[in-house]
Amino acid sequence: MVLPPNVNEADFNAALSQFRSAVGASWVFSSDEDVALYRDSYSINWGEPEERVASAAVAPAKVEEVQQIVRIANRYRIPLYPISTGRNLTYGGSAPNMRGSVVVDLKRMNRILEVDERRAFALVEPGVSYFDLYNHIRERNLKLMLDVPDPGWGSPMGNSLDHGAGYTMAAFRDHFSSHCGMEVVTPDGEVIRTGMGAVPNADSWQDFRYGAGPNVDGLFAQSNFGIVTKMGFWLMPMPEAFLSGTVTVPRHQDLDPLVYEVSYLEDLGLTGMPQYGSPAGRSAFGPGAAAMASLMQNGWPSAQAIENFVTAQKLPAWSVQLYFYGPEETVRATWQAAKRRIGKAIAGAAFQDGEFLTLPIPKEKEPTQSDKPRLGIPALEVFNMVARNAGNANDPPDGHADLFVTIPRKASALFEAARVLYETYKELGMPAQGNPFPTPFTYYSRCFWTGTTVPTWRDPEKNAHSRAIFEKVINRCAEHGWVGYRTSPTFQDLLISKYSFNNHSLLRFQEKLKDSIDPNGIISPGRYGIWPASMRKNRA
Amino acid sequence: MVNRRGVLKIGAATVAGVLVKMPDSGRALPPTGARLAFLRAVFDERFAECRGFAAELLSAGVCTSPIRGDVAKLWYDNLRVHLRENRLPVTGLTDRTALFCIEELARDVGMRVIFRADHMIDQNGRTQHMAVGPASLVAAAHSLPPEAGFGRAIAVLFGQFDISRLNINGAGHTSAQKRTGPFSPGAKTALVSWMIA
Numbered sequence: 001m002v003l004p005p006n007v008n009e010a011d012f013n014a015a016l017s018q019f020r021s022a023v024g025a026s027w028v029f030s031s032d033e034d035v036a037l038y039r040d041s042y043s044i045n046w047g048e049p050e051e052r053v054a055s056a057a058v059a060p061a062k063v064e065e066v067q068q069i070v071r072i073a074n075r076y077r078i079p080l081y082p083i084s085t086g087r088n089l090t091y092g093g094s095a096p097n098m099r100g101s102v103v104v105d106l107k108r109m110n111r112i113l114e115v116d117e118r119r120a121f122a123l124v125e126p127g128v129s130y131f132d133l134y135n136h137i138r139e140r141n142l143k144l145m146l147d148v149p150d151p152g153w154g155s156p157m158g159n160s161l162d163h164g165a166g167y168t169m170a171a172f173r174d175h176f177s178s179h180c181g182m183e184v185v186t187p188d189g190e191v192i193r194t195g196m197g198a199v200p201n202a203d204s205w206q207d208f209r210y211g212a213g214p215n216v217d218g219l220f221a222q223s224n225f226g227i228v229t230k231m232g233f234w235l236m237p238m239p240e241a242f243l244s245g246t247v248t249v250p251r252h253q254d255l256d257p258l259v260y261e262v263s264y265l266e267d268l269g270l271t272g273m274p275q276y277g278s279p280a281g282r283s284a285f286g287p288g289a290a291a292m293a294s295l296m297q298n299g300w301p302s303a304q305a306i307e308n309f310v311t312a313q314k315l316p317a318w319s320v321q322l323y324f325y326g327p328e329e330t331v332r333a334t335w336q337a338a339k340r341r342i343g344k345a346i347a348g349a350a351f352q353d354g355e356f357l358t359l360p361i362p363k364e365k366e367p368t369q370s371d372k373p374r375l376g377i378p379a380l381e382v383f384n385m386v387a388r389n390a391g392n393a394n395d396p397p398d399g400h401a402d403l404f405v406t407i408p409r410k411a412s413a414l415f416e417a418a419r420v421l422y423e424t425y426k427e428l429g430m431p432a433q434g435n436p437f438p439t440p441f442t443y444y445s446r447c448f449w450t451g452t453t454v455p456t457w458r459d460p461e462k463n464a465h466s467r468a469i470f471e472k473v474i475n476r477c478a479e480h481g482w483v484g485y486r487t488s489p490t491f492q493d494l495l496i497s498k499y500s501f502n503n504h505s506l507l508r509f510q511e512k513l514k515d516s517i518d519p520n521g522i523i524s525p526g527r528y529g530i531w532p533a534s535m536r537k538n539r540a
Numbered sequence: 541m542v543n544r545r546g547v548l549k550i551g552a553a554t555v556a557g558v559l560v561k562m563p564d565s566g567r568a569l570p571p572t573g574a575r576l577a578f579l580r581a582v583f584d585e586r587f588a589e590c591r592g593f594a595a596e597l598l599s600a601g602v603c604t605s606p607i608r609g610d611v612a613k614l615w616y617d618n619l620r621v622h623l624r625e626n627r628l629p630v631t632g633l634t635d636r637t638a639l640f641c642i643e644e645l646a647r648d649v650g651m652r653v654i655f656r657a658d659h660m661i662d663q664n665g666r667t668q669h670m671a672v673g674p675a676s677l678v679a680a681a682h683s684l685p686p687e688a689g690f691g692r693a694i695a696v697l698f699g700q701f702d703i704s705r706l707n708i709n710g711a712g713h714t715s716a717q718k719r720t721g722p723f724s725p726g727a728k729t730a731l732v733s734w735m736i737a
Contacts, residue, residue, distance in 0.1 A: 386722075
């Protein structure tokens with residue numbers, strides 16, 4: 001049995017007993033087998049003393065039970081770690097941030113409280129998954145589209161509170177930005193509602209986010225200031241149609257104007273999430289492998305050498321897929337406008353019409369529909385796409401840890417980041433990672449993300465190697481001002497240490513709040529670097 | 541809702557005895573009866589071994605559900621609904637990805653993997669079996685034949701367990717839980733037979 005830090009067995013057992021009184025004995029889990037369910041399947045500390053394993057789990061069914069749990073935890077100084085569905089793999093999954101915490105599993109709080117078709121919002125509890133909300137909407141033929149992450153087995157609330165993102169229009173795929181109103185149990189057991197939810201009898205909780213005065217919603221994302229028990233989300237009205245189109249441009253240097261033109265369209269709200277690619281760069285995984293090896297044999301190549309490589313491959317340097325949502329007339333017209341603008345800006349740009357669909361996708365066609373997340377359909381197919389490939393050889397990893405750093409939305413920044421990552425791996429004596437054809441992640445419309453993934457294992461020795469790489473990359477990227485937006489609990493202290501302006505004044509401010517709001521430090525100690533005063537020595 | 545605590549027990553001695561008598565062909569299951577208490581047998585219809593596994597269990601009266609890799613629809617539209625009402629054991633022969641997803645999802649209904657056998661099929665069709673879980677079942681799985689047909693044999697093995705005596709809450713076994721991630725070796729076909737309860 002793992003005990004919470006600084007809690008003796010008698011107090012722990014007393015707390016468990018009171019948890020049982022609060023939620024029912026069937027909903028407190030303390031056996032080894034039950035607690036093991038909450039291990040992080042992708043843990044980069046698997047089987048080591050540093051693995052963040054829970055001491056127990058408790059599953060409340062209603063907000064009053066959450067309040068009781070919080071009060072009991074205060075009484076015995078039990079650290080709690082709330083999860084909604086707990087499937088945020090690579091970022092900790094269902095495991096707590098600190099070893100020995102009691103997981104507050106909110107799976108039983110799974111009511112869809114309201115979905116308003118005309119005002120296009122939903123109000124849900126933490127245990128509602130994207131699949132649940134999707135099915136609710138489809139069964140009622142509501143003309144609403146979800147924006148879902150991939151895989152879609154998480155919850156709108158959990159994904160939003162962890163700053164997750166999806167695939168459709170910018171206003172919706174930033175999941176925290178599309179929330180409107182929340183209910184929170186604070187560490188002292190109080191219940192607060194934000195925005196218009198604080199106004200008795202107001203019917204506009206999910207219509208206006210701010211209310212009046214400071215907006216505190218952001219304090220409850222990637223943090224430890226309370227347990228969110230309800231949350232509203234703005235949904236996209238179901239578009240009449242979906243259209244995709246692909247743009248290709250011939251030269252490596254064309255990425256700069258291409259990014260500008262695509263960003264122009266996106267910032268006007270005319271396209272969904274663009275998907276960049278590089279046909280020439282991708283050839284390195286096929287017939288262009290030898291040519292790419294030659295290109296990279298003396299280190300990072302010159303601009304001219306890169307252009308020569310592209311010419312030799314007889315493939316476009318870059319591609320971008322654009323996705324349009326709306327009435328048929330407007331999606332077709334917008335695609336025409338995109339072609340006109342990009343064709344004028346970039347010599348040799350070519351265009352290929354993609355899929356046109358009327359929405360919603362008929363139920364019977366859903367199983368075979370490709371690219372489900374772009375159509376707001378939750379899926380788990382992504383696991384099948386990556387589960388077996390040549391890179392796994394005979395010794396596949398068990399998971400992965402991802403580092404996506406935020407860089408400016410411009411080609412030069414993307415190239416520079418690719419070069420730094422390449423050189424960092426080289427310094428580590430690792431096989432080369434990357435080449436001059438990086439493609440950005442565009443989940444958040446106003447920035448690019450780029451980065452790396454390291455494998456995680458059930459083998460501590462291999463994990464130690466992965467951790468060393470991961471830490472090196474975090475440190476090296478930070479030297480350039482590129483820092484991740486989220487990471488697994490193992491690296492959260494290191495990540496947050498990079499947000500160090502004015503002697504870490506942001507973190508020190510958050511710690512002042514923590515000390516005031518949660519003086520016993522019972523909610524998710526250490527989450528994103530915010531430790532209660534009594535535990536700050538634990539900081540990595 | 542049925543409380544799963546203390547409901548199921550494995551009769552290790554019974555299992556060992558039954559295994560000795562397991563027919564070589566792997567075709568003859570014991571008559572359908574109280575022993576078989578699986579709510580469902582999940583199989584990936586893309587693989588012949590999985591189809592054989594399902595055919596055997598179907599003939600023994602177990603309800604089978606095909607998937608093609610993705611378990612989402614089966615889980616959310618079907619299994620979860622039933623398991624919330626009646627937490628009966630579920631078995632399967634799938635790829636690692638499907639088991640990985642089901643294992644993660646099964647936490648919602650308080651169920652866990654109690655046995656798994658990884659069947660690694662090389663490019664010559666030879667299969668290596670590696671099992672974890674109750675010792676008697678593990679021993680039997682390790683003696684499965686390396687050639688084609690193990691899917692049916694493992695179905696026989698599962699069918700002969702006295703599931704009703706499986707004490708999943710008392711043994712303290714966690715060895716079968718979260719054994720691997722969803723990834724399979726690129727050079728092999730990795731199938732997994734499993735039980736969750």
